[in-house]
Amino acid sequence: MRHFRTVFIISLPVNAILNFCSVYIFSDWEFVRYLVVAMVLDTALGFIIHWRNKDLSSKAYGMIAKKLITYSAALILSNIVTNFTIHGERVGTLEWFGTFVCTMLMVRETLSIIENIEEISPGTFPKAIIKRLKLFDSETGERIHKNKK
Numbered sequence: 375m376r377h378f379r380t381v382f383i384i385s386l387p388v389n390a391i392l393n394f395c396s397v398y399i400f401s402d403w404e405f406v407r408y409l410v411v412a413m414v415l416d417t418a419l420g421f422i423i424h425w426r427n428k429d430l431s432s433k434a435y436g437m438i439a440k441k442l443i444t445y446s447a448a449l450i451l452s453n454i455v456t457n458f459t460i461h462g463e464r465v466g467t468l469e470w471f472g473t474f475v476c477t478m479l480m481v482r483e484t485l486s487i488i489e490n491i492e493e494i495s496p497g498t499f500p501k502a503i504i505k506r507l508k509l510f511d512s513e514t515g516e517r518i519h520k521n522k523k
Contacts, residue, residue, distance in 0.1 A: 397457070398453075398454070399450055399453065400449050400450055400453045401453065402453075402472075402476070405476050406449070408480070409445070409476075409479060409480060409483065412480065412483035412484065412487065413441070413445075413483060415487055416483055416486045416487050416490065417438060419487060419490035419491065419494065420434070420486075420490055421434075422490075422494060423490060423493050423494060426494075445479055448475050448478075448479060449475065449476075449479070451475070452471055452472040452474075452475035452476065453472065455468045455471045455472070456468060456469055456471055456472035457472075488503075488504075492504060
């Protein structure tokens with residue numbers, strides 16, 4: 375009986391914290407699992423590339439931390455923008471934003487994985503796909519003109 379009371383006392387605040395996080399921080403943990411798998415794959419391939427080139431550095435761990443922080447912030451923002459309420463009612467105008475952010479993060483990881491695979495084993499992907507991907511500038515999102523270097 376004593377243990378039941380201790381578990382009950384501990385579970386109340388833990389439940390409240392988890393509920394708060396689920397509503398106000400983020401709730402789509404299934405997507406996070408997919409994103410984590412993609413991030414681990416990208417990191418492993420990047421490690422292989424740097425190990426092969428003999429230029430491993432501790433700086434890469436800082437980049438992983440930076441990616442985790444920025445991705446977490448983007449996911450939290452998408453949850454806020456998608457689920458906020460006014461006068462107790464959800465505003466549906468920005469529901470697309472959550473889908474956009476999740477898709478953007480997954481596309482970003484996918485492109486990075488493809489680049490790493492091509493670095494390790496050139497020719498794995500058809501050249502037409504690589505050329506098509508290279509038509510877009512990752513900094514501006516605008517199409518790069520063929521005559522522009």
